[in-house]
Amino acid sequence: MQSGFKLTRIAAAAVSLSLTMAGAALAQEVVKIGYSGPLSGGAALYGKNVLSGMEMAVKEINSKGLEVGGKKYKLEIVALDDQYNPSQTGINVQRLVQQHKTPAVLVPHSGGIFAVQAFNEKSNVLLLAYTSLPQVTARGNKLTVRIPPEFTGYVDPFIKHAMSKYGKNAAIANADHDYAKAWTAAFKPAWEAAGGKIVAENPMSYNKATDFYSGVSRVMQAKPDVLFIGGASEPTALVAKQARELGFKGGFIVIDQAKMDEMSKVIGGYQPLEGAIGVLPLVEDTRPDAKGFVERYRKTHDNRDPSSEVSLNYTAVHATAIAMKLANSVTDPVAIRAQMDKAIKELPNEANPNDLDGVNEAGGMLANTYVGTVEDGKVKALNLRSLAASK
The missing domain is CATH 3.40.50.2300 (Response regulator)
Known part of the structure; x- marks a missing residue:
């Protein structure tokens, strides 16, 4: 009996050791x-x-x-x-x-x-x-x-679209952090090279404010056809909303940090973003x-x-x-x-x-990137490569 018990303990120990080694492996x-x-x-x-x-x-x-x-x-x-x-x-x-x-x-x-x-x-x-x-x-x-x-791949197609539909006068009203500054540095000379004019420039601290009326009013005085906006989605949405409330009827170029679907949830749908071009929301991608x-x-x-x-x-x-x-x-x-x-x-x-x-x-x-434009209150998908190649 004792011998059998010892053998059982040895076998159990061997199984335990093998399981431990297997777990380590x-x-x-x-x-x-x-x-x-x-x-x-x-x-x-x-x-x-x-x-x-x-x-x-x-x-x-x-x-x-x-x-x-x-x-x-x-x-x-x-x-x-x-x-x-x-x-x-x-x-x-x-x-x-x-x-x-x-x-x-x-x-x-x-x-x-x-x-x-x-x-x-x-x-x-x-x-x-x-x-x-x-x-x-x-x-x-x-x-x-x-x-x-x-992001530089967006710049020229966004400009072609906005300029052809709304006009050549643009105002810069995006955020003032480093990423937004990099976008501005690419956008501004490209807009001017395409025959456009920057009529106002007033970057704002999107992450530190919720009321953008004074900053938006400043650029509205220059009567722009297009507003260049963007930062985090929520403040970008408020900038667009307040521009509309101040009578702006032109288009928006939205830098890729801001997501139009997230913006729409802040301002009650896509209608206030009519004429915007930006990153295509994944939930609006029909592929x-x-x-x-x-x-x-x-x-x-x-x-x-x-x-x-x-x-x-x-x-x-x-x-x-x-x-x-x-x-x-x-x-x-x-x-x-x-x-x-x-x-x-x-x-x-x-x-x-x-x-x-x-x-x-x-x-x-x-x-093979698609971007989104807002037309009649709905998002329309456009192929970026096709848009870039269009005249």
Whole structure:
């Protein structure tokens, strides 16, 4: 009896040891993708939207299984809050690399991206940069992929559309933060080169005010045909609303930071945005893959509508997983970066609702982008490439 009991204990111990070893082996097969963005503070909603897209992609990838170089892996997102503070972003990313061994990190704001670009090549980590600033890829950083196409591609088509429908006199009434200033620096000379005139210029602190009557009144005195506006969605909506209340009947050029669907919820529909041109809201995109994505997101997120921040970062994670497969590595950022263009091209349609179609040599993603115009109180989709080519 005692001998049998000893054997049973030995067998049990062996099973326990084997389970422990198996658990350790499984733990070693986890691949972590880092995220540093605002999860608290004024930009928390934006940061959480980005993260929700990443997490949705991870769930889909894990449900189907990720196999790289003959081994099976599980993806995890390690998310750290930086409150939109570039200094904290740099600290977070170093922690993600050193503590969590992340081969790739995603950062959704330009200040944090520039902070990480100071060291990501030396630290050997792939930076997935969610910003449309062209400077991010113009720096020659070999381990950066910019997720959205650069905003400069919007400038000429937006100008052609607005100028042909409303006239040549434009007033600048956008936000005064760095991203809005970058847009202004591109827009102003392009408008003038197209034969237009800037009749007033009064950037405003969108994030510090809720009443824009005095600032809007100032530019209205110059009788513009077109208002150039944009910053965060809510204050941008209020600027448009107050311009209408002051009698403005022209068109709006809306920089891509502001989302017209979010603006419409603030001001009671699209009617006050009549004549606007801006980023096409994903929920207004009638292409099958976009509609399918919106439906899937709503089902798993309490019927909330996804923004482009959600969908583009969702696609970025899917593309990173495919690039790992193509590179036969989950630990070599250089090899993974080298496969990103091919990975985008191999994306299943359902994982690519924004119709991304490649990555250029500098690391910028390319897309068959659609923009939205508001006509008769409804959003109409226009292909950006066709609009740019039109005379």
